[in-house]
Amino acid sequence: MTTPAPAISETTRETDGRGGFTRQSNSFETPFGDGPGELPVEAGRYRLIVAGICPWAHRQLIVREVLGLQDAISVGTVDPRRTPDGWVFGLDPDGRDPALGITHLIDAYRAADPDYDKRGTVPAVVDVATGAVVNNDYHRLSNWFETAWKPLQAPDAPDLYPEQLRGAIDELNEWLFHTVNNGVYKCGFATSQEAYEAAYDALFAGLDALEERLADRRFLHGDHVTDSDVRLFVTLARFDAAYYGGFKANRQRLVDFTHLWAYARDLYQLPGFGSTTDFEAIKTGYFGSPGVTGEAGIIPKGPDTSGWSEPAGREDLSGGKPAFQRA
Structure with a gap:
């Protein structure tokens, strides 16, 4: 059953108290790699959730395509209009992501942490098998695609992070x-x-x-x-x-x-x-x-x-x- 996200006001949660905007921190920052505790790099294991509006998500789409990772990482796209219940899969038939089977992105966040109480943000990398978000670190995600995911890049992929x-x-x-x-x-x-x-x-x-x-x-x-x-x-x-x-x-x-x-x-x-x-x-x-x-x-x-x-x-x-x- 879908549990809608609570409405979150940027003006009350994401402010410095003096009228300035302070963006919420990311909660899932485990890097990709082959070291202890890192997320394994495996073709087909993850789904990248994006929104066409979002610049942080757009970064990942560009890097994924430039490096030829389309076959290794699938993409799900939420409706560009964020609702009071968060991001929804309104572009898909029946309003449900075909790979994850959910209607609201927040469900993938709560699959990872039942007590998660922030905005469910894009981009989000979701483990398809568990339906849980494993990484939403838009600061570093493109860098992981550029480095840890090199074995699955196209043979002629450029080096965006020399x-x-x-x-x-x-x-x-x-x-x-x-x-x-x-x-x-x-x-x-x-x-x-x-x-x-x-x-x-x-x-x-x-x-x-x-x-x-x-x-x-x-x-x-x-x-x-x-x-x-x-x-x-x-x-x-x-x-x-x-x-x-x-x-x-x-x-x-x-x-x-x-x-x-x-x-x-x-x-x-x-x-x-x-x-x-x-x-x-x-x-x-x-x-x-x-x-x-x-x-x-x-x-x-x-x-x-x-x-x-x-x-x-x-x-x-x-x-x-x-x-x-x-x-």
């Missing part, structure tokens, strides 16, 4: 999360003017720094796509469609940045990026979910997304080298 760059990638990823990825949420979920303006200023200072960084290099760490590019892309893909209006991150749109906009188009046109980007799900989720962007139910018709397919013209910045560096 060992010699991991320190620099981790450092930039940490900054990206606090300043940009979660920065838009700090704007959108702030409950005081002071907290909102501080988040707004930090976000656009960060975007200005990235605009400058990308003026003379094709990707964040040079000539090739890395895990950092995946993380920045998912925020940029949602910026004009959701964050600019819905989260009041409105100093300027993505399309008003010279280098960031060309960089985002460059990535969008690569395998795994545009194919996993669902602009309609993004708009439906942010504007159709109660309590996310205020008044719910009216989905914007715009913006025009045809520009994402226009040539980016950034290949010369990498000397014509291929975007993906093979392992």
Whole structure:
């Protein structure tokens, strides 16, 4: 029997007490690997649950496709509109995930922990045999796909997390999360003017720094796509469609940045990026979910997304080298 998730208010649970948004922590962070206590890497054992709205889930979809892990890890998709009862499998026949047999994602969380009382978040990796969530650590999940899952990657899979760059990638990823990825949420979920303006200023200072960084290099760490590019892309893909209006991150749109906009188009046109980007799900989720962007139910018709397919013209910045560096 499905037990609906309790309605959880971000303004009461995920706040710093001064009007600032503080995101809940992850509860299932066991890494994948072959060491003691680690999650074994096995084809067909796990199901990755995502939502088209969610940037944290979108990261995993991109990496899964770029690395050729589609046959090893199945995907289930919840309705992009999060309900007061949490994420539901409203896109599937009878509203039930065909592999897990559940209607609400929270059931997989409670299969892992009957006392779980947080939001049931995406992405979530579920053990198909037990129906229990085993990992929801969106901070590190893509890194496990890039490293521990290497034996099951496609033979020509690129190296998105090269060992010699991991320190620099981790450092930039940490900054990206606090300043940009979660920065838009700090704007959108702030409950005081002071907290909102501080988040707004930090976000656009960060975007200005990235605009400058990308003026003379094709990707964040040079000539090739890395895990950092995946993380920045998912925020940029949602910026004009959701964050600019819905989260009041409105100093300027993505399309008003010279280098960031060309960089985002460059990535969008690569395998795994545009194919996993669902602009309609993004708009439906942010504007159709109660309590996310205020008044719910009216989905914007715009913006025009045809520009994402226009040539980016950034290949010369990498000397014509291929975007993906093979392992």
